[in-house]
Amino acid sequence: MRRPLTIPTPSATILTTRAASSLSQRPDSDHVSFPGAVKSAFATTLKFDTPSTHEPMPTYRVVDQHGVVVDESFKLDITDEEVIKLYEDMLFISLMDLVMFDAQRQGRVSFYMVSAGEEAVCVGSASALTKDDVIYCQYREQGVFKQRGYTAKDFMDQLFANKNDTGRGRNMPVHYGSRELNIHTISSPLATQLPQASGAAYALKMQRQNDPSIPPRVVVAYFGEGAASEGDFHAALNMAATRSCPAIFICRNNGYAISTPTLEQYRGDGIASRGVGYGIDTIRVDGNDIWAVREATKRAREMALEDGGKPVLIEALTYRVSHHSTSDDSFAYRARVEVEDWKRRDNPIIRLRKWMDNQGIWDEEKEKEARARLRMDVLKAFKEAEGEKKPPVRRMFEDVYEEMTPDLKRQMKELRETLDRYPDEYDLSEFEGGKETLK
Known part of the structure; x- marks a missing residue:
């Protein structure tokens, strides 16, 4: 029997208690009954709670870096064909990134951001959602768009801002959006999408309260650990927690916020500890393991819809193996050997391929064919989009x-x-x- 994936739940001592009347301190009680700390026991020893006394939150994984399943309870719930589709989506994004990075260097587009090293987070999480779920991306979620149905043509029309661009050529490159796919258009400022996601989730909750026949939906917001340093992050999580909004916050903790490494951004236990602090069910996963990401997102969606709705935070640990954008030279603030080591040692695409090889559903011939076909799709769409006129x-x-x-x-x-x-x-x-x- 498969053990259920558990997402750590905040301690009952920090959960909000909803009562018809205000709390009052009972005589001779052994704990605090105060709205700010519902059930905190009295202590007679002066002792500060220090971070070093807490064990770091564990990181959930299904498959190790060799493609070997380490969670014995894992049971795949999709077909081999669907697995291949996920792999090819990741492969497509990596190939498109290479083409567009070079295109920017040639002056054919003004700007680009790659998602190298983070493909599993985007594709894996998106595959666990429904097409009706509402998504807010940051700017490195090409895999989310691809998995939900965005085509090579859609990507290229936006990047070249031609007359077919659904954004009508008004946005800078990489600011995709799709009403049909329920993905809001990306905006540049960090964390601006997080309060919007909380508000949208609250709106969906009220919508269902007014009409229970409406299918349940969640809102998913993607962001990097750098965005978690913005005030909007804290406002969004606090609102989602206090209003019990059906929202899933997915943090891509890739080690760097532009040129600032995580060690210089915060002193706490990553971003996951903040979710617990806000009273939000939280899990940390291996972001280079597509199956860990997918399993966590599946369970998070179920939890977000329980009891009328509640938020869930997923922190996915991954590594940004490329520059922050085409305007950045990451080797100015990190060693080249560090990047090359991550590329070689633990790449999410290679890890999934190793698992597929172990399962007998992939081989070198299929790899060559897929790479050639997907690259041709990218180049064909590139050429067509570049040749189109600009919008009126x-x-x-x-x-x-x-x-x-x-x-x-x-x-x-x-x-x-x-x-x-x-x-x-x-x-x-x-x-x-x-x-x-x-x-």
Whole structure:
């Protein structure tokens, strides 16, 4: 019989007690009955609680770095074909990252961020969700988009900001979004999506309370450990905890926030300890193990929907093996040998492939075929997207309001007048319709 995956639950002493009346201190009680500490026992010894007295939270894994199953209770619940799909999604992202990083260096796109080393966190967690679940990403979750159905064309249209871009060419590269896939558009500021996720989860909870026939859904928010240093992180977790919101917070703790290593970001036990501090069910997983990530997310989703809803925090330990972005040189703040060691010793794609080899569902011939096919898909979409025109100039003024405001109409008129005044200064050949669209 399989042992259930357990996610540590905060101690009852820090859980909020909902009562019809306020708490009061009973005479001769041996513990505190105060709203801020519901059941804290009195002590007669002066002793501070120090972090060093607590054991670090364990890290759950299913498969070790050799592809060997170490959780004997693990039982795969998907087919071999579905396993291959997950692997190819991870492979696709890694290949696209290589192509687009080089494209930025060639000046063909202005910016790019890779997710090398973090593919298992994104693909594994997304595979445990339903398409109706609402997602808020940060900026390194290409694998989430791919797993949910984003195509090579969708990626490239956004990266090149052409006329087919669903964001209408308004965002910088890597700021994907998809209404059809229930993924909100990425925004640049760190942690801005976290309070939004808590609010959205609370809205889903109220929606179900008003109409129980609506299928249950959760909100999932992805972020890096650097974002957990922002105030929005704390506001979001506190709101989700106190309002019992069906939200899953997934932290990609990849070791570095741009140029700041985790050792310089905080002194506590990672990000997981903060979840417990806010009264949130929390688990830490091996982020290079897709099955550990998937199992934890499956269980977290079940828990988030229990008893009307509650938040869950997953901290996935992984490693960022590439630069933070194309604007960064990570070798200025970390040793090249460190990065190469992680690439060689514990890569999530290689680990999954080892497991697949052990299961007899993958081999070198299939690997070569998949890599060639996926790379061709990326390059084909790249070429097509790069050759498309930019969106009509008028689009920069549309869609914010149902009808353009007087200010927007004035700005559009001023732009047209500027283009007419300096016809030799502006090249509108890439823009569909040119200044004619500003009428």
